[in-house]
Amino acid sequence: MKGEQLAFLVALLVIGFLSLATFTPYLEAPFTGRAIADDLVSVSVSVNAAGTLYAQQGPIAQLWVRPSEGNNWKRITQWKISKVGYNTYAYSGKLSPGMYEFAIVYPNDAQGSGQDRNLFVESLKVNDQSFALVGVNYVFDKGVGRNALDGKTMTEIDSGNLKENGALRGIFFQI
Numbered sequence: 001m002k003g004e005q006l007a008f009l010v011a012l013l014v015i016g017f018l019s020l021a022t023f024t025p026y027l028e029a030p031f032t033g034r035a036i037a038d039d040l041v042s043v044s045v046s047v048n049a050a051g052t053l054y055a056q057q058g059p060i061a062q063l064w065v066r067p068s069e070g071n072n073w074k075r076i077t078q079w080k081i082s083k084v085g086y087n088t089y090a091y092s093g094k095l096s097p098g099m100y101e102f103a104i105v106y107p108n109d110a111q112g113s114g115q116d117r118n119l120f121v122e123s124l125k126v127n128d129q130s131f132a133l134v135g136v137n138y139v140f141d142k143g144v145g146r147n148a149l150d151g152k153t154m155t156e157i158d159s160g161n162l163k164e165n166g167a168l169r170g171i172f173f174q175i
């Protein structure tokens, strides 16, 4: 084999390897939402949350998840935060294994007559990992209903203090 041919073959091999390395992540099976029961694994989630009341009603905190590929959000529970002081609100269920984004949606903001309903979430715990909702690592996706998780009007949030309708998101966890 001539030197040029050998060099050409080596180049092809390198290109082939790099292509494989680059595209391998996309070859993983997509989430279909049709996993059989045996595939599901237990997940326990809790928040430490408090609220302020309007018309004697506290905030609602909804827990939404989506597989990190795609935009298939699903509400898995909601808690009514009726106490002013911080309390733990928990959920346990099952999900297909995979990487998920977790979001806490605050859907019932209201104010008037000197009252202002707000939701304060201090931390989110998924299985054994606790996420402190302080710092600038998370995102507030403003809006009510489907607009809460539409990826529009997103701003950085420096705490879990939700004072208007929207979703605190950007927390990823491997189930």
Ligand SMILES: [Ca+2]
Binding pocket: 141, 142, 143, 147, 148, 149, 150, 151, 152, 153, 154
């Ligand atoms: Ca939005």
Ligand SMILES: [Ca+2]
Binding pocket: 109, 110, 111, 116, 117, 118, 162, 163, 164
């Ligand atoms: Ca408010």
